[in-house]
Amino acid sequence: xxxxxxxxxxxxxxxxxxxxxxxxxxxxxxxxxxxxxxxxxxxxxxxxxxxxxxxxxxxxxxxxxxxxxxxxxxxxxxxxxxxxxxxxxxxxxxxxxxxxxxxxxxxxxxxxxxxxxxxxxxxx
Numbered sequence: 750x751x752x753x754x755x756x757x758x759x760x761x762x763x764x765x766x767x768x769x770x771x772x773x774x775x776x777x778x779x780x781x782x783x784x785x786x787x788x789x790x791x792x793x794x795x796x797x798x799x800x801x802x803x804x805x806x807x808x809x810x811x812x813x814x815x816x817x818x819x820x821x822x823x824x825x826x827x828x829x830x831x832x833x834x835x836x837x838x839x840x841x842x843x844x845x846x847x848x849x850x851x852x853x854x855x856x857x858x859x860x861x862x863x864x865x866x867x868x869x870x871x872x873x
Contacts, residue, residue: 753798754786755805759812763820763831776819782860783808783840786870789853798853807847811840833859833867841869 760780765773785808789798815823820831825839841857856870 750788750790751792751798752786752788753801753804754784755801755808756782756784757805757808757812758782759816761815761818761820763826765830765832766821767830776821779861781815781836783812784858784860784866785844786856786858787850787853788856791852799848799850804848807844811843811847814843815840833861833865834869837867837869841871845873 758780760778762776762778764776768774785804787798787804792798820826820836826835829835837857837859840859841855844857845855850873852873854870854872856868858866858868860866
């Protein structure tokens with residue numbers, strides 16, 4: 750199986766709701782790192798799973814929607830806890846809608862610091 754991955758970073762803010770998580774209940778920022786892994790069995794006529802430039806442009810445009818924003822204020826997180834797991838899924842879904850990824854599997858892994866991450870992925 751072929752694999753292609755890119756990693757980009759950005760800063761966004763959030764606060765957790767629905768429980769008592771101490772300081773996490775107050776607005777704070779994370780230096781997120783988004784790792785996007787594309788996997789597939791077949792390459793296209795150019796020898797690509799996906800054009801890395803197209804993937805990078807889509808990822809950077811998507812990051813622009815979250816960068817320097819408070820996640821709680823954005824539509825996908827209104828009224829729900831903007832957990833790292835939910836953020837990974839929202840990122841995956843929005844990226845899926847921006848890039849032609851038929852026939853491959855995509856996984857989005859979001860790191861919120863050097864040690865902690867959540868991922869969401871599946872076939873497209």
